[in-house]
Structure formats: structure tokens, C-alpha cells
Amino acid sequence: NAGVTQTPKFQVLKTGQSMTLQCAQDMNHNSMYWYRQDPGMGLRLIYYSASEGTTDKGEVPNGYNVSRLNKREFSLRLESAAPSQTSVYFCASSEMPGVAQTQYFGPGTRLLVL
Amino acid sequence: GESVGLHLPTLSVQEGDNSIINCAYSNSASDYFIWYKQESGKGPQFIIDIRSNMDKRQGQRVTVLLNKTVKHLSLQIAATQPGDSAVYFCAEISGNTPLVFGKGTRLSVIA
Numbered sequence: 001n002a003g004v005t006q007t008p009k010f011q012v013l014k015t016g017q018s019m020t021l022q023c024a025q026d027m028n029h030n031s032m033y034w035y036r037q038d039p040g041m042g043l044r045l046i047y048y049s050a051s052e053g054t055t056d057k058g059e060v061p062n063g064y065n066v067s068r069l070n071k072r073e074f075s076l077r078l079e080s081a082a083p084s085q086t087s088v089y090f091c092a093s094s095e096m097p098g099v100a101q102t103q104y105f106g107p108g109t110r111l112l113v114l
Numbered sequence: 115g116e117s118v119g120l121h122l123p124t125l126s127v128q129e130g131d132n133s134i135i136n137c138a139y140s141n142s143a144s145d146y147f148i149w150y151k152q153e154s155g156k157g158p159q160f161i162i163d164i165r166s167n168m169d170k171r172q173g174q175r176v177t178v179l180l181n182k183t184v185k186h187l188s189l190q191i192a193a194t195q196p197g198d199s200a201v202y203f204c205a206e207i208s209g210n211t212p213l214v215f216g217k218g219t220r221l222s223v224i225a
Contacts, residue, residue, distance in 0.1 A: 105157035
């Protein structure tokens with residue numbers, strides 16, 4: 001049982017490049033989330049998927065898109081990376097549909113946009 | 115310009131002492147609270163939760179206290195160990211809205 005896994009662990013992009021961050025969970029959770037964490041800050045929600053087939057914007061969705069590929073996988077895409085998107089990105093999942101549940105986090109993807 | 119939140123509140127405690135980490139929340143309608151621990155280079159890890167119909171909950175070496183009157187949450191760690199050094203976040207939920215995280219407190223344990 002690996003929990004929540006994220007790939008890649010590290011990535012360096014040039015401004016304007018695109019990339020997709022991958023997330024998968026093996027806990028049969030219904031809900032999945034993407035957060036970003038900037039130095040000295042708490043986590044800010046980018047997008048979430050309360051259940052398979054649905055996605056909703058969080059606090060900071062601009063510049064991102066998501067895809068809930070199936071129950072296990074939730075990807076985050078940066079279409080045209082900007083230096084302001086340099087951050088650590090965390091994926092999380094929770095058991096029940098809806099968001100009012102304890103979330104379990106992956107190890108993070110560290111992204112640097114030059 | 116200066117970035118808000120760059121300088122986390124820091125708590126330094128001697129190994130073996132008890133630690134108390136505080137969190138003020140703003141939404142009086144919040145009905146569920148969680149404490150997370152984040153070690154350097156890792157994702158946040160669930161520690162303990164509490165619902166708004168409780169004022170205290172105990173886990174292994176940890177206790178969470180909730181004071182709804184003043185909208186205050188605290189995490190108490192008994193007999194603090196070097197492995198407790200981390201950033202601790204409180205998070206609140208109201209109904210089915212997404213988790214809202216606080217900025218965090220850095221706990222440093224002095225051996």
C-alpha cells in the first residue's frame with residue numbers, strides 16, 4: 001500500500017513550457033486534491049475532485065488545469081509555465097465523497113520555472 | 115517586496131518538555147479541525163482531528179484542545195522528542211468546503 005504517489009519528484013522548466021504532474025492513490029479514495037506550497041506558507045488549494053468525474057476550482061486555479069483520469073489518478077497540467085508557478089506541489093486524497101474529510105498527502109513535486 | 119508568511123512562528127523546546135502549539139481560526143462555522151505535521155522535504159502527515167462538538171481529544175502523546183468561544187485550537191505534545199521537530203499546521207473545514215490551512219508553526223527540539 002503506497003498511499004499517494006507523485007511524479008516527478010523534481011522538475012525544472014523554462015518559462016512558457018508545459019508539463020503534467022501525475023498523482024495516483026491506491027487507497028480507493030473518492031476525493032483528490034492539488035495544492036501548492038510556497039516558502040513559509042501554508043498549503044493553498046488549486047483544484048479538487050470530490051468524486052470521479054467531477055472537478056472544481058480551489059483558491060488559486062489560474063494557470064492550471066486538471067484531469068481526473070479515473071478513480072486512482074488525478075493530474076495537474078501547466079500549459080505555459082511562469083516563474084510565479086515555482087513551488088512545491090502536493091497531491092492529496094480522502095476517503096469519502098465531498099471534501100470534509102481527513103486528507104492524506106503525497107511526497108510532493110518540486111518545480112522550478114526559470 | 116516582503117512576502118507575507120515567509121517567517122513562520124517558531125517554538126523551541128527542550129527535549130523531554132511539553133510543547134504547546136497554538137492556532138487561531140476565523141470561521142465560526144468551522145466544524146472540523148485537523149492538525150498536520152510536515153517534516154522537511156515531505157508532505158503533510160495527519161496527526162489528530164477534532165469535531166466542533168468536542169473540546170478535547172487525546173492521541174498518543176498528543177492532545178488537541180478546542181475553544182470555540184475564542185476560536186482557538188491548540189496541539190499539545192507530551193515529552194517532546196527530536197523527531198517531533200517539524201512544521202505543524204492546523205486546518206479547518208466548514209461543511210463540505212475544502213480544507214483551509216493555517217500558515218504553520220515551526221517546532222525545534224533542543225537536545
